[in-house]
Amino acid sequence: MKRNTRVSTAVIRRLPRYYRQLSELQESGVVRISSNALGKSMGLTASQIRQDLFCFGGFGQQGYGYKVDSLKEEIGDILGINQGHTIVVLGTGNLGRAIIENFKFSSNGFQLLAAFDVNERVVGTRIAGVPVYHADSLEAFLGENQVSVGLLTVPIAAAQEMGDRLVAAGVRGIWNFTNYEISCVRDDVVVESVHFSDSLLALSYMITQREDREEEKKGEPQ
Amino acid sequence: MKRNTRVSTAVIRRLPRYYRQLSELQESGVVRISSNALGKSMGLTASQIRQDLFCFGGFGQQGYGYKVDSLKEEIGDILGINQGHTIVVLGTGNLGRAIIENFKFSSNGFQLLAAFDVNERVVGTRIAGVPVYHADSLEAFLGENQVSVGLLTVPIAAAQEMGDRLVAAGVRGIWNFTNYEISCVRDDVVVESVHFSDSLLALSYMITQREDREEEKKGEPQ
Incomplete structure (x- = not known):
């Protein structure tokens, strides 16, 4: 497969998440999945998913979605899972x-x-x-x-x-x-x-944001 | 401080890294740092750093760089470090x-x-x-x-x-x-x-990429 060597760090960081998600889908017996559904399960938009996977040469057929096992295998290959x-x-x-x-x-x-x-x-x-x-x-x-x-x-x-x-x-x-x-x-x-x-501080940020928003809501006129 | 609640996940994920880097700089006795130097130490461009920090209301003065202790404190605040x-x-x-x-x-x-x-x-x-x-x-x-x-x-x-x-x-x-x-x-x-x-697979990807590049180099005419 042609590998694009100019891939952004953000995409590289998402690839393992795709692999993990596809492994779980495979274990649950899912055979084919749309970019919409795959995106939803990962908190990404369908267009983001299509863009990411396009970096690595495409996969997927318009209107048919992705075959879970072959997409997982392709991404595994890219990640070097079969390199011993x-x-x-x-x-x-x-x-x-x-x-x-x-x-x-x-x-x-x-x-x-x-x-x-x-x-x-x-x-x-x-x-x-x-x-x-x-x-x-x-x-x-x-x-x-x-x-x-x-x-x-x-x-x-x-x-x-x-x-x-x-x-x-x-x-x-x-x-x-x-x-x-x-x-x-x-x-x-x-x-x-x-x-x-880094992980705990990101969690701390997200909790703090929500607390701030709740405080703001309390302050609004009923 | 005014907090922008529409901050991308990528920026949120970088905030703890800024905090960590600034803590290390503070411990090393660095008082002031340019966005260029801060970026270099984190593998980011100066413009990326300026963009990220702009999401949270700016800081830094043109030509003077960032004061390490106050930037660290501001980012700590945003991350919710003082929320108990x-x-x-x-x-x-x-x-x-x-x-x-x-x-x-x-x-x-x-x-x-x-x-x-x-x-x-x-x-x-x-x-x-x-x-x-x-x-x-x-x-x-x-x-x-x-x-x-x-x-x-x-x-x-x-x-x-x-x-x-x-x-x-x-x-x-x-x-x-x-x-x-x-x-x-x-x-x-x-x-x-x-x-x-996710971390090991990202490492696996990066190793595999470099191995591929070395293989390609070997294949090129001397």
Whole structure:
């Protein structure tokens, strides 16, 4: 498929949502969906949906809507779900453990190979079947195994150093949960940070807006 | 301050990033910053920054840039950081525990009041000073305390039910980490879901794009 390499960040951020929505539709047995209905379920307009998907070469037939399974497959392809990506987790504290135990890496096209920690109580054990090695052996492991992404859940004080080590050892991306802004000089390595606070502050904004509006309504003459 | 209530989702999503960036600049001792420099540090253009902030009534003086502390304060106000929001956590598994122990609620304007679980081993204990109560006492607690937001980290099977109970008991927002799409009929309640997979798939996309480009380069005549 022809891929348009000049795609806006906003569209890139929506693609995973399409994929997630289509997976849910598929599980519910929906075979075909109009851009109207797909938009409604995602809080987007039909024209927005058509524009987004047009960036990637179209899909869909006028008047027939989208076939759920093939659209999901196409978007999955674009997202790189079939690229055989692999991942390792650095840090097996509560968050690292929660992610290893509960996150469905394989549904997102990633194979979780190993975890690393410095805590001797967890080194040598397995978490949900995933072996935990000592952080000292990170480079050796990355030398022997093709690893696409390193997931960072180490303490802030160790974040930049572990990020640097991952990059030096050849990962293509860092999935950063440390709440520290990893700086990365290599422009062939992608850092994707998960900031819980961005999400809570957006929620805070939306709640505050509604409270303001209710206050205004109360102030209006009955 | 005059607040524009018709602000696009994209701008709302960027506001917390401005707030975070300005907090970091403040900590580094930066007093004043140009829209150019602010934009560069956030991967946005100066004109984008000026447009975004214009939605909220301007700030900044032509040629002088923005005063970091007052801009941070204004954006914090818009985000509702000084509204005295309160929050409770439902579910104290690994993820709930990681968030209770590590997430800086107060920096985001939230006071964490309590956690709830059904596990008798944690009920009655404290996690990082936060009392853990039995989920049965949720309604009683919400009746006695003004709670703005319920954070959900319960198992998927309990997600909708606990969400419904939070809404019935009067919370204004649900911060949803369950990976289940909570449906909420009340349009005065906001559901904000954190989907780790959206972030990983965006990373997967960016890695795949770069790999494709490198492949193309290899294919070009030397």
